[in-house]
Amino acid sequence: MDSERLLGDFLRARREAKAVEEVGIRRVGRRRTPGLRREEVAMLAGVSTDYYIRLEQGRERRPSEHVLEALARVLDLDSDATEHLFELARPRVRRRQAAAARHEEASxxxxxxxxxxxxxxxxxxxxxxxxxxxxxxxxxxxxxxxxxxxxxxxxxxxxxxxxxxxxxxxxxxxxxxxxxxxxxxxxxxxxxxxxxxxxxxxxxxxxxxxxxxxxxxxxxxxxxxxxxxxxxxxxxxxxxxxxxxxxxxxxxxxxxxxxxxxxxxxxxxxxxxxxxxxxxxxxxxxxxxxxxxxLALPGGPAMGGHIGVPSATWRTRW
CATH class of the missing domain: 3.30.450.180 (Beta-Lactamase)
Structure with missing residues (x-):
């Protein structure tokens, strides 16, 4: 998974899942790819085709809020998908932990x-x-x-x-x-x-x-x-x-x-x-x-593993 391509991959997947008839474009001739073309999304969102291509290719990763709202409208994204789109374009800074330090535990x-x-x-x-x-x-x-x-x-x-x-x-x-x-x-x-x-x-x-x-x-x-x-x-x-x-x-x-x-x-x-x-x-x-x-209770044999619950509690994993 390439963090620099996440936004572009998301846009491409949602573009290809959108039928041309859903946005009022008449299907003419044979289309080589499913869904909308890049130039069609660009036109409907009010941006240049070159700019939209750069978004999908990962060469432009900081679109404005206005552009994001337009893309969400064109691609008919629901609230969850729209929030995800904005998060991809405005990633939050997360503290990186060493792999060995990862340990999720229920209180x-x-x-x-x-x-x-x-x-x-x-x-x-x-x-x-x-x-x-x-x-x-x-x-x-x-x-x-x-x-x-x-x-x-x-x-x-x-x-x-x-x-x-x-x-x-x-x-x-x-x-x-x-x-x-x-x-x-x-x-x-x-x-x-x-x-x-x-x-x-x-x-x-x-x-x-x-x-x-x-x-x-x-x-x-x-x-x-x-x-x-x-x-x-x-x-x-x-x-x-x-x-x-x-x-x-x-x-x-x-x-x-x-x-x-x-x-x-x-x-x-x-x-x-x-x-x-x-x-x-x-x-x-x-x-x-x-x-x-x-673990002799319903659920089968002990599973073991790195995810733990304190020993004072049950360590069932399924």
Whole structure:
């Protein structure tokens, strides 16, 4: 990932995704490339073709606010994509940390909060969707899936995810767009290129979606799951920024009151309570067994890795 080409790559991808009919241009003859031509974008945005070409080629990286607003209008960018466009043109200065120093961690207070929700799946993920902490309900919800250290790997690299996520295509699109938004203007972070390279090497669908340069923010949406033990669940997926740890997101999944999904969640809670009783654990992270024993709860064997939660809490990764 070349930081000097991010703005140009984004503009080119969005230009090629825009149909000429959408901007009132009549299609005449055969077009060698999809979407709008460079000169068409330049004309509609009120800039010279040469200037726009320099933007796409990375030779001009500081367009004015007026130009950015015009490009957002021509390319019909939504609020997330427009914000991303401005960020690419006005990158924030980030403090670079040595690769070995990178260590995302959910705070003990947040982990205790997760474990207080005994009937609600909840977890915390980092900037690039590494799982930092999860309560037993979330661990049980995603039980049986592989690559549970990272939501991106889980979605794109585990074949079982296509059955677990009822609408896998939409889930995959959302995850790729969220990662693109989270990546922002920091492509030199050594961990992002490694993750993108791994996903690209093993998933044709990820490569296709990543090349689109679509972006979207986290927030509220509905998720439709097919759980191997309790059946189908439709859950509201709420994501909240952790103010004390920029880049971290607290995710809570809830069912509509009185719905079949609420009943399925109750069944899942019963399975969790049964397994906790069998293991002799209380479910309170302050009195939880050693990490190795805690991982005997729904969720499978210990995963290990560099992302940690303090040893006083559960170190589940999925």
């Amino acid at each position: 003990p207070h947040l982990v205790r909060l997760l474990h207080s929700w005994q009937a609600t799946p909840a977890f915390v993920h980092g900037r690039y969707m590494d799982i930092l902490a999860a309560n037993p309900m979330a661990d049980a919800l995603y039980a049986g899936l592989g690559h549970r250290d990272n939501l991106m790997r889980m979605t794109f690299l585990d074949p079982a995810a296509r059955e677990f996520f009822f609408d896998w295509e939409q889930t995959a699109y959302n995850k790729a767009a969220m990662l693109r938004a989270a990546a922002g203007t920091d492509p030199d972070d050594p961990f992002l290129p490694k993750l993108v390279e791994e996903l690209s090497a093993h998933s044709d669908e990820f490569r296709r979606l990543w090349a689109r340069h679509d972006v979207r923010s986290t927030g509220q949406e509905w998720k439709h799951f097919h759980h191997r033990e309790v059946g189908e669940l439709q859950l509201a997926y709420e994501s909240f920024s952790v103010n004390s740890a920029p880049g971290q997101q607290l995710v809570i999944l809830q069912a509509e009151p009185g719905s079949l999904s609420e009943h399925a969640l109750s069944l899942l809670a019963g399975l969790v309570a049964r397994d906790i009783a069998r293991s002799g654990a209380s479910g309170d992270p302050r009195t939880a067994p050693e990490p190795e024993a805690a």
